Amino acid sequence: MDRFAREGLVFDVRDGGPPDGEPVVLLHGFPQDSTAWSGVTPGLHAAGLRTLAPDQRGYSPGARPPGRSAYRVREAVDDVRALLDSAGLAGAHVVGHDWGGLVAWALAAWHPDRVRTLTVLSVPHPGAFARALLTSPQALQSWYMAAFQLPLLPERLLLARGGLLLHGTLVRSGLPAEHADRYVARLLEPGALTAALAWYRALPWDAGDPVGRVRVPTLHVWSTRDVALHRSGIEASGSFVRAPYTLEVLEGLPHWIPERAPERTATLVAGHVRAAR
Template identity: 70%
Template sequence: MERCQNDGLTFDVHDGGPSDGEPVVLLHGFPQDASAFDRMAPLLHAAGLRTLALDQRGYSPGARPPGRSAYRLRAVTGDVLALLDAAGLERAHVVGHDWGGAVAWALGAWHPDRVRTLTSLSTPHPAAVGRAVLTSDQGLRSSYMALFQLPVLPERLLLAGDGRALRGVLENGGLPPDVVERYVSRMREPGALSSALAWYRAVPLAARDTVGEVTVPTLHVWSTGDTFLGRAATERTRDHVTGPYRLEVLEDVPHWIPELAAERTADMVAAHVRGAS
């Protein structure tokens, strides 16, 4: 597969590995794209798995609708269901990082019949994050999200001086220079950053899209070097999973787990998939 469609939008799909392998959907976050899994995917292929990495809504050039309501969690999870349908897959293993992790949690709660296993990299269960915002330092860690919900200003700040601020955030997070330049270049495409930020601007609409308990086998991978998502929400995530659950902690790894801990993460995902077979 190279593309799929949903809601009149066209999404880029990176399909790799053995065609008869267990299918694993890979969902990136902000401000990445499917290339976030460029190091992980070949390792999953070597383990006999097929990967379908989706350039999500707002990131695929053919899928940048206007307005924040188009980026509600119900809408973006629908894109993944459309991917599964287009691939002829009844179910798949779902791996998500950052915002992709939020999508993975929603899929596991709302569509357990389509999710074989769930793996969330960095991102705790949304309900656990909401609770931690009120009771821990998570509110401070998430304060940038309030800025991102403002109109126009975030684009000007992040892209000023050829993307100096955005580049600095990614570099300080330990991403390699070539990866930083790829993400910054992508966000400088016309309309790209505004579409990516629409995920944040849709947050006030989240009350309509409550994510409940997850029953599918779940792996949560969190890293102690994550400046955006803290331990409190991570530890509360177990309370929102009624199926088999395992937490793995990566010491001293920054937020960007798919790029910076690809080998260890691929091993954990492959073992998680095998354990559900």
Template identity: 70%
Template sequence: MDIFIRGGLVFDVRDSGPGDGEPVVLLHGFPQDSSAFDRMAPALHSAGLRTLAPDQRGYSPGARPTGRSAYRLRESVDDVLALLEAAGLTSAHVVGHDWGGIVGWALAAWHPWRVRTLTSLSVPHPAAMTQALGHSDQALRSSYIGFFQVPAVPEAVLLAGRGAVLRRMLCQGGLPPELADRYVERLRQPGALTAALNWYRALPLSGTPVGTVRVPTLHLWGDGDAFLGRAATEATAQFVDAPYALEVLEGTDHWIPELAADRAAELVTAHVRTHG
């Protein structure tokens, strides 16, 4: 399966690994695409797992609707449900990084029967994140989000000099330059950065809160993460009513799929085999 369709939107998806393997949906975040899992997926395949990695809405050229309301969390969750339907799957293991992790948390909370296990890379439960904003350094770490929500200005700033500002921001956050170049080049396509930023602009429209998660959950966090701090990470356990484990990756930045791919794949495989 190279694509799936929902509501007239055409999503690119990488369906790889053994066709009869336990299915694992891999959800990328900002400013990545499904290639974020290029270093991690082969190890999952070697363990007998099938991976389905979509370019999420706004990142697939054929699924780039206009207007921030099209990027509400509910829409992104429903995209994953459409992917499962297209693949003929009742449920799957879900691994999400960054925004993909937020989609994973919501999917597991709202549709637990569709999620065999959840693994969130970097991102804490949204309620833990909200909690941490009031009593830790998380508000400072997240200050860029307010800028991203401003209309039009972020595009002009981030793409100035062929994306030099965005590239510098990513590299300062720990992403290797060659990967930053790849993601920036993709976001320089017409409308691509606006679509990616609309995920942030839709935050005030989120509606239904992400409640308690009741599926087996693994949370991986790098203690070098510039964007997400320890307070929200440690508070996440309060919002999971199921087997839960936190693994702290020492010396690892935010970009776990790229920078800690082997260790992440090892932990995901163990999680799937234990609770699958």
């Protein structure tokens, strides 16, 4: 399949690997798209796994609804359920990075019957993140989330001169330039950056919809040079999982784990899937 639909929105999806392999859903974050997983999928396919990597709402050109409330995590979770339904799958192994990780945490907590195993890259469980905001430097590291709440100004600054500021910020944070090129080019499409930022602007709605405990086998991966996410929230995440839980720490890597460590990511995910069989 190369697309699926939900409530009038059309999502692009990359479907690869053995058609009869165990399915793995790969969820990207901001400001990525499904190509974030392009270095990871060959290793998963070699392990006999089928991969489904959607461009999430705001990133697929056919799925950019207006309004902040349309970008609540609850909506993104239901998008993944629609993907599974469209593919005829009762469940899948779910992997998420950045915002995709938050969607993965929520999907596993709210719909454990659809998640065989959970792998989250970079982001803590939302409950652990909330705790870290009060007890660690996490609030300072999350300054940009408050800045993104401003109307219009973030778009004007980030897209000025063909997205030069956004591109430079991504590269300085450790994202390889070739990936930054692709992501910025997509966000230069009309309305694309506003839709991507709407995930942040929907946070007031998300705050009233707690994620809760996770009861599926969980692999959590964090990198020590992640400037956006403090270790305290990562280390507290295990207390929100009522199932086998493993924390894997990657030394010396920045936030962009799928792009910077694709082979290692594939090895970890494939091993986690095998262990759950």
